Amino acid sequence: MSFRPFTSESYSEGDRPEAWRDVLRAVGLQPSPTTTVPSGYATASRRRSDGVALAKLSAGSQAVSPLRDLADDMPIVLLPSEDGVTLRTPAGHQIISARQLLLLPRNGDWSVAFPRDMRAIVLSVTSEAFHGRKIGQSGLADVRIMPPGGFTDIFSRTLESAAGTLETLTDIEWAAVAQSLADLLPTFMRQLGVPAISAGTATQGAILHRICQTIERRLGDPDLAPARVAQAEGISERYLQKLFEGTGGFTHYLRERRLQRTWADLSNPAEAHHSISEIAYRSGFNDSAHFSRTFRHRFGLSPREFRQQESERGAASAVTAGQRGWPQDALAQLRSHHPLPPARTTTAPSDSNCGQSDAVSDHSHHHLAVEAARVHWGYFSRALPPQAEVNSGDTITIETLTQHASDDPERMIVGDPGAESVFRWTKEGKNVDRRGAGPMDASVYGRGAGEGFGVHICTGPVHVRDAQPGDVLEVRILDIVPRPSRSDAFKGRVFGSSVAAWWGYHYNEFLAESPPREVVTIYEIFCDDGAAHARALYSYRWAPQTDPFGVLHSTYDYPGVLVGPASVKRRHNVLDGIRIPLRPHFGVIAVAPRETDLVDSVPPSYFGGNLDNWRLGKGSTVYLPVSVPGALLSVGDPHATQGDGELAGTAIECSMTGTFQLILHKKADLAGRAFADLTYPLIETETDWVLTGFSHPNYLAEFGANGQSEVYANSSLDLAMKDAFRKMRRFLMNIKGLSEDEAIALMSAAVDFGVTQVVDGNWGVHAILSKRLFEDVPQT
Template identity: 75%
Template sequence: MSLRPFTSESYSEDDRPEAWRDVLSSIGLQPTAATTTHHGHATAVRRTFEGIALAKLSAGAQAISPLSDLASDHPLVLLPLEDGVGLKTVAGHQIVAVGHLLLLPRKGDWSVAFQRDMRAVVLSVTSDPLHSRRASAPAIADVQIVGPGGFGDVFARMMEQAARNLETLSDAEWLAIAQSLADLLPTFTRQLAEPTADLNSGTATKAATLHRLCQTIERRLDDADLTPAKVAQAEGISERYLQKLFEGTGSSFTHYLRERRLQRTWADLSNPSEAHHSISEIAFRAGFNDSAHFSRTFRHRFGLSPREFRQNEAERLTASAMAAGQRGWPQEALAQLRSQHGPSTAGKIAKPEPAETITHGIADASKNQRHHHLAADASRVHWGYFSRSLPPQIEINSGDTITIETLTQHASDDPERMIKGDIGAESVFRWTRDQKNVDRRGAGPMDASIYGRGAGEGFGVHICTGPVAIRDAQPGDVLEIRILDIVPRASRNPDFDGQVFGSSVAAWWGYHYKEFLAEQNAREAVTIYEILDHDDVPYARALYSYRWEPQTDPFGTVHNTYDYPGIPITPASVRRRHDVLDGIRIPLRPHFGVIAVAPREADLVDSVPPAYFGGNLDNWRLGKGSTVYLPVSVPGALLSVGDPHAAQGDGELGGTAIECSMTGTFEVILHKKGNLAGQAFADLTYPLIETESDWVLMGFSHPNYLAEFGAKGQSEVYATSSLDLAMKDAFRKMRRFLMNIKGLTEDEAIALMSVAVDFGVTQVVDGNWGVHAILSKRVFDHTSKS
């Protein structure tokens, strides 16, 4: 009952194609001869038992075909989890929608192409399992496509749910599921074969003609007046022959057309990305021209009215996404991304000023280096998201230095100390009854239709300055960001002139939140700190704290919890407690929580979960004198910096660090893809931190959640993160680093990790949990290995 998880993070770039080929071959598949083996990020979970294998695959675009040397009486069963799947057979090409099962003969001239990303569940049964009922089943000579509904729907849902839980099922549970799938498969194939026997008893021409007819119907579902005569005319056959072909399948043209229209509306009503369309629009788009008739037909077929079905699906998805009790997208928040593509102009992301007004233009003749300055104001920040579509605020050359002002999103916890009198901060945080300077705060919908929190819904919270484009940066390059200096941003309020303040929040997304000694007293607490530099030993001390009380924002929305960034807190709305952490001095660890390049997979990405592109790393080692290396994914790299911290402990348990506005100076160096060999950052697919003494590798529960989960990634990552997954990722990356960069064998790498590498919990509050692995450079001081 072997469980075999796979991730491309374990392998160097050169080794990944062969490793992925091995994954496919274990379930009877191979890359098609016309395509190259996949090189990018890929994950797979496979579980086997006596000839039964169930696998959940996630990878980039590619095409697969049967492995000819693996014989079995049972077909492969493939369930696509996303749209964009094409099937090629001798009869031609066909698009396969999500929710349709493919029964694929072990031998034959077919291929399945994943046009965008490969996300699928595959069942392979090569022999009858022990104690299983033997059931004779007809051989499947041709590819069969089974739509939602009936026995096929039951079988598909069983496969999908089993695949989703493969890693958590006990051996006994997996054994029962594996035997059930193997028992049901012959029944399934026999059921498919019997109705089509008459049709297929002749030549392949009938099957090919029926296939074309179904494609024509699929393309013209929106035609409310579609008739057998129209379809027959389009395909150049008689209407009588068309009806005979459908009768040969045990169905009829009318029944097939109605069923496809119902299945189309079923899929659209349950799809979060269609939530902005009304039920009537969806019905008309599928060819129903009468709303009342559609509602009756839908209820008769599925047992619920369209409205009830859509509401049930939305509630189910929301409950699933928010089960972990953390920040993150409910699935229906994805609904408006396509209609509100890219960052909104309503977010006041203004066109940047000409470069000379934000660039000091100080040149270093010895290095041909220029220095730039990027101030923080409402026109130069993006709040709560990263985007490959954001226009750069400035473009710099490799080797240039740049000073970037950053603001903490928690400045409004005490506006008197951290906003008042500060022109840049006032510009960003200005929010009155009539105006909100930075409207979008998060990567969610602009009309706040899900929770009503505000534009962007707070799905992403960090104020990021930028982005900064690096000239000539292209995907595959590596960006080196050296942190030359970090300076705290002092208060501009005359009452607190020159003093520095910060805030931390023990919030509802914190790891502690369900662990209060008295459960009924669950609460959120804000602590305001002063940052001091007395006696050359900088530290923070608490000034006061208060518990969050329901706050009404300037637009009139009540926030019962700390659920939206930048809500202004007035002193009269909370009761301050001044005797907190009395006499305690907290050592400072100034660093930037967010250093990111733009991810390539999606256009609006929540700033909270970190991943391969950097982002919300929340590692205090990213301070003055350190360097972070990030893989470039989009032209220009699009570097953004934010989430400045004065101090943070590993774990960031309560939800935040001491959040404190700061200004950083960076040197940015571009390393081109062709010149990476022999460098510590060669073959980089993750954030790599270098300090004077250590290499620090960042591991995550899901190293590339956007690629692994696709469209649902920004919800799934919150629901499935764990320290176990993050630890495994950190281990795999350190093993790869020691083997491929330092030249050790696998046994040597594992031995060294156990005695000389420190693994630590970076954070457990950012949706995608982090574990870092620290390797001291001194370990290799006396070796000849690089």
């Protein structure tokens, strides 16, 4: 097929830059000489046919320029899709807003810089596409900037629609689309009436490029003045102003770049928990009233009106009521979240009598008890203050609660101070108000603060001293013990809950005319030596529950709604005589993601998170790539047992306490290790390596501002399988030294691929590689 997907997950870190160059070459581009080719996460959807190449690109900050082709004079079309870009020509620099179309001469002297992330659609059409037909004058000597409106909008929407369906088009359909784009481009060019950009000197362009990079780095400095910049560059202020003549002057350029930054942030749903003033101040404006006037003058709307407009625009594509994930209007109405109190730890031992920790360490030991002040519910964040600080090699015991304890409060909450602290909810308020990464004002579905977009109770985070981005954190799971009931009626016994919920894979597959339903099953957990198991006590169908604030929950849609015994009809003798073996593990083990301040806890990703793999039990290890200083490790979503797939939506959820050893591996020391070049959670057991594949390996980077909605709508087992395959191929080639052919042969013969889960928004497939395969391989 002509469709060629690209993901950096297929390549080792050293091979990614050249692989990315190949992606750019396909659409007539190359990295600019002044830019560093990014080696981080990147994806591309691309198709090509005779003379036509279309690509949807997502990558890190960089600059691109034309791959000179003197044999052709058709322009390259570039549409920035999320953030503004900086256009460099010999005349100087110019800020281009997102969704402004650029026509770029294939042999021109220009570059386009993406100051934050590269998200763009690129169309390359050459004369080959016209099969000898004459199309009139096609040459373009200078860059043309096409603002939105009229024929530009038609052409832009055609590009977006085509780019969005690249993967699903058949070859025959793509050929028709490609020819239509090729025929449309000359028609579009004939409509041009925009004057060309005048020429200037290459030296001036180089100086301007360097100064603009400085401005980008220091955009938030309100004291960034022409005199300071000129002094830092060793030029006169008069010459500085002359350099910026082509952009309207230094002050105009700086103001425009700040306005573009605030425009992007105000339209970004993931930034909506920041106030307008916060966004203005961090972009270098030091007076909110002045900012508001300037913004209105530039964009025709006040910042508040613009944000509301973007919210309403997003509402048109909001997911259906009850859907997991962030509806666009929910995202755009986020309000500031409440930070947790300062870190505290305790050295008290675990009081569980359903198991005994056998962790032994020569390093310091820490204990993190669970209570409302030490958990974050339903989200991850780089901004959370740590609840404990440890050194590499230290051990830490972390108490965790299941968010499903509210399914039977009598057994799993009553009498337990930690659980009562976290779950407390009366008419007067909740101890943990934010429950999810949604809006605090519950303005979309009205379910409650956080809206439930993210559900897991996570204890932490734990700060690992000296951890820096690029390092790897090794998390050894030394022990896991269930948390017993402290209720007088059930003291010492252990219970868990499983929900066949509306987000389960089964939900639209009920037999005959059976109506969709949600069923909760309560289990008792038995810790018999050698035969630990769970037995069902009873089940009930979810009945509408009214929370203490008076909100009716018709479905299982908001975390922590306490179910009253009299509100449901219990059915006993379910799964009668069946003993389910235990596989205790933590569904969530995560370091903080680098992107945005609030990340839904449901979809897993490169930072770990909601992995839901039962192999993460006692004696196993998970390696996680560190993305923020301190790593900020959180643990939660404890499971008594789970099958591969987690088909109905949950495991047997059971509060548990884990003991971990945290070992930091510095970036400079990773070479030759199994976790070198790590961009995903890597699990190690006594016998196997387990690689985690996802539908979207880094959905936050791939989809940008809308990632926490898009990932739910675009996940599939096919994509997850491809990711698991690519990662295993890379592991076998770069860690085990096999050729590509050898890696593929071994995968087919000896690697087990399995479905991890199909309910977490970002579906998972794991690949299991037995260590025994390499026992006879000579050690180098």
